[in-house]
Amino acid sequence: AQKITQTQPGMFVQEKEAVTLDCTYDTSDQSYGLFWYKQPSSGEMIFLIYQGSYDEQNATEGRYSLNFQKARKSANLVISASQLGDSAMYFCAMRSGYSTLTFGKGTMLLVSP
């Protein structure tokens, strides 16, 4: 079985600052993928970034980077230079082996001017 834990129900950050959203995972599989999704107040699910378990480099997509620490089973999302439009719910998710996509409970990020 696989499990995703997001321990921060809410995070506050000022505009232009960086913020880290925590995610830990549990799986007995050696091969897996980790994902982050953004859900703004409008409700849609927006894919942000992906990290494969065998990827040696941390994934980056524009202002988003994934701090992947395999030994600690953590996959934290780092948003650099926060913008007001980054205010949203953020979900960490994983897929391992032949399982389907499992989500954490999410972290609400609020960016203030």
Next chain:
Amino acid sequence: NAGVTQTPKFRILKIGQSMTLQCTQDMNHNYMYWYRQDPGMGLKLIYYSVGAGITDKGEVPNGYNVSRSTTEDFPLRLELAAPSQTSVYFCASSYTVGYTEAFFGQGTRLTVV
């Protein structure tokens, strides 16, 4: 490029009524999923399908049924609606069980009264 299309966007049902949530994708994805999202929570898997004619239960399948007669369509049937089924429902699709991201529909907000 339509992606994943869900209908309807909103629906109010009375207890005991039935309805079908429609989902179609035009990306030729073989994997499709139905999730529900309760307020302030992450997404829980209801059913999924790995290809036409093949479906399987997820974490919370009770009260729902699915079918997959074509690659494109994956309808979710609610029989005898109950207040506990009040939720936002998301359909998603992906290429394979491999570690590509899932693409989500816009969601259906269902209220059972």
